[in-house]
Amino acid sequence: MYNFYEEYWRPFGVLLANMESEGMLVDRSxxxxxxxxxxxxxxxxxxxxxxxxxxxxxxxxxxxxxxxxxxxxxxxxxxxxxxxxxxxxxxxxxxxxxxxxxxxxxxxxxxxxxxxxxxxxxxxxxxxxxxxxxxxxxxxxxxxxxxxxxxxxxxxxxxxxxxxxxxxxxxxxxxxxxxxxxxxxxxxxxxxxxxxxxxxxxxxxxxxxxLQGNDICGKIGRIHCSLNINTETGRLSARRPNLQNQPALEKDRYKIRQAFVAGHGKSLIVADYGQLELRILAHLTNCKSMLGAFKAGGDFHSRTAMNMYAHVREAVEENRVLLEWHAQTGEEKPPAPLLKDAFAAERRKAKMLNFSIAYGKTPLGLSRDWKVSLNEAKETVQLWYKERKEVLKWQEERKRDALTKQHVHTLLGRARRLPLVANASNSQKGHIERAAINTPVQGSAADVAMCAMLEIDKNSQLKELGWRLLLQVHDEVILEGPTESAELAKAIVIQCMSKPFNGTNILKVELAVDAKCAQNWYAAK
Structure with a gap:
């Protein structure tokens, strides 16, 4: 762990301190x-x-x-x-x-x-x-x-x-x-x-x-939250205030992210990974179905929704909606609605299914979330695993690690110690088993995000252009810099994030990155 500290956490700690000092500009009016x-x-x-x-x-x-x-x-x-x-x-x-x-x-x-x-x-x-x-x-x-x-x-x-x-x-x-x-x-x-x-x-x-408090906004109108590496999985947490705790976009009726703005003559770059944790799960489990889906490209949750709902599949097959769309030169909008927009509710359920099962949620928990019978939830889970047997096998192996070794590891080798299962109650045992499945996935996602931020921070061209990291929200990073170099800086950020391990990607899947430039956080989402 000392080598890990020297190579990653020590420079990462310096970076986080610099980000705290920079802060984010808030439009209080x-x-x-x-x-x-x-x-x-x-x-x-x-x-x-x-x-x-x-x-x-x-x-x-x-x-x-x-x-x-x-x-x-x-x-x-x-x-x-x-x-x-x-x-x-x-x-x-x-x-x-x-x-x-x-x-x-x-x-x-x-x-x-x-x-x-x-x-x-x-x-x-x-x-x-x-x-x-x-x-x-x-x-x-x-x-x-x-x-x-x-x-x-x-x-x-x-x-x-x-x-x-x-x-x-x-x-x-x-x-x-x-x-x-x-x-x-x-x-x-x-x-x-x-x-x-x-x-x-x-x-x-x-x-x-x-966000309007005088004790939070300094004289220059910037919020300086505290960023910490203190979670079990290694994900960052924030406090005073918790800027990572933002309302979901579909529930953000007042566009609160619009209050986070760039300074005069500057822009924000907001870049985030696409389905990072599911890509990591595909890599860790070597699941052929998931690897193939990611190689084919497109929205993984939309593909799951299409396979779950007959009316969604029918709409795709009849070209009434598009599973995915890549803009060509001169095209401003797709020729038909995208599945994620036309069937947003179905996609939300598919997304819940992907993450719930991937993290070891039981059919009982899924039945409560969806308000369906236990048998129906079991059938849904079985259908998911039918195409992803490698995931089930990997999860069982992680449960055995929790029982025999009392620890699991992330992509970069960070270990999470787990309590002794033999002395645990049934509910405690279930929590330990879920942690054994969840930690390698979420912890590895935290590893990827950390390495990406270090790549961005040490990039000499970004420094020369005057771009600096302001905040990280799990799979998303926010930078601020001169407007005139925004598009160039965005391309560099995407390159750093898609190859975060010293300029390479060690995963079996590509790391999809979406980035936008705008004058406020909301507009860049």
């Missing part, structure tokens, strides 16, 4: 404007849910939408505790809330700061498989599945309902619970508004407000 919009949209969603809920429980129009206890009372009043059936949520309960409407209660002359409201259950049976550690129904995880089985119902326009292949709206269980028809639809859209309130609140509290 943009965030302030976004905050106003977010608060206004959240209030609209709050009123939409309260208006609907008050039809069943009059005092719901005064409820605190941020209170888990009050939300749980409305949906699950009368439900028994999963761990102790003698404990039951009451059908009705009194709560103290802020008297924001200045209601004058009986016996009072003036409105008080707080007032009491009584919330009772909606009176319909709500099924849930999600529970808190204390044994009560888990609000957000459960409620999301009450209004839709997919993320398909648009809250803003109730008429915009995605249709599945059967032609029926993809509503959740609340549609039936509230009597189907008009009432069922109203319930689903109201509950969708509740989820929207929670989503917006998360964006405000976790991203929009923290």
């Amino acid at each position: 943009y965030l302030a404007d976004v905050e106003k919009v977010a608060i206004a949209e959240q209030e609209v969603a709050v009123q939409r849910f309260r208006c609907w809920a008050s039809k069943y429980c009059p005092d719901a129009k005064y409820m605190n939408m941020g209170s888990d206890a009050q939300i749980r009372q409305l949906f699950f009043g009368g439900t028994s505790n999963r761990k102790d059936v003698t404990q039951v949520l009451p059908n009705s309960k009194t709560f103290k809330v802020l008297n924001s409407e200045n209601v004058i209660e009986d016996g009072k002359r003036i409105p008080t700061k707080y007032r009491n409201i009584t919330l009772h259950a909606f009176g319909v049976e709500m099924q849930t498989e999600m529970y808190t550690a204390a044994g009560w129904p888990s609000n957000l995880k459960t409620i999301k599945h009450l209004f839709t089985d997919e993320d398909s119902i648009e809250v803003e326009e109730p008429s915009n309902i995605s249709l599945v292949s059967s032609g029926m709206p993809d509503y959740g269980s609340a549609y039936v619970a509230f009597g189907q028809g008009k009432k069922g639809k109203e319930a689903c859209h109201a509950i969708a508004a509740l989820c929207e309130v929670c989503s917006i609140d998360s964006l405000i509290s976790n991203f929009i407000l923290p």
Whole structure:
């Protein structure tokens, strides 16, 4: 390990310190404007849910939408505790809330700061498989599945309902619970508004407000987070603030990444690997199917979706959608929609399947994620392994390593020590086995990213051009430099990342790199 430290971690530590010093420039005025919009949209969603809920429980129009206890009372009043059936949520309960409407209660002359409201259950049976550690129904995880089985119902326009292949709206269980028809639809859209309130609140509290703090942004408006090599797999972590924790692009309704900008006369280069961990899995397992798919090129998750769903395969075969497209000279857009755009939901499920199975997730866990039967999940897993037997064999070998050697290794030889399996409980054993499968893959991805960053940092041409690394988010790196040399620098960055091991690639698969130049992080994604 000393040789590893001298060759990799020591220069990597110096690089991380330099990146921390550089920091990322933040447009705080943009965030302030976004905050106003977010608060206004959240209030609209709050009123939409309260208006609907008050039809069943009059005092719901005064409820605190941020209170888990009050939300749980409305949906699950009368439900028994999963761990102790003698404990039951009451059908009705009194709560103290802020008297924001200045209601004058009986016996009072003036409105008080707080007032009491009584919330009772909606009176319909709500099924849930999600529970808190204390044994009560888990609000957000459960409620999301009450209004839709997919993320398909648009809250803003109730008429915009995605249709599945059967032609029926993809509503959740609340549609039936509230009597189907008009009432069922109203319930689903109201509950969708509740989820929207929670989503917006998360964006405000976790991203929009923290990034405006005076203690974070220095005099020159840059954020300097702390980058650390302190995870079990060797991946970087960040804190104060955690700039790696950004909302997923499809959930980033306020384009928060747009607040991260380049300085005057400069641009950002954002470069990331395509399906890095799956490529590493293909290399480690020597899986012919995966190696062949990556050699053929294109989107691996889209290929999986095509093999999973008959209607997707039919669309590809009839050329109604394209599995992949490479722009030719003079072409600005593909002749038909790409599969990843036309069947985004199916591709998301395929992506979940690829990573879940690749990391050793059990059929039981997959059945809970997908809300399908255990048998259906088992059949799906078996279909995945049918074409990838080498992966299954490799995973079993890693489990044996955990049992006999108590350690596993990454691509560059870093070891992760594992607890003794013999003394572990069943749940602990499952965790150890998943770690034995996950670490070589995620840890090797961390090795590749580290080597790529070192290649970029030591590239003399990039230094002469004035380009510097600012941040790494797992498989993605961000650089800043003069706009006039952006395209040249981008080509050099791609070269460094595609051949990260001292100018070579030691993997059996090519390392696909996508890079863009822009004035802000969002535009470069």
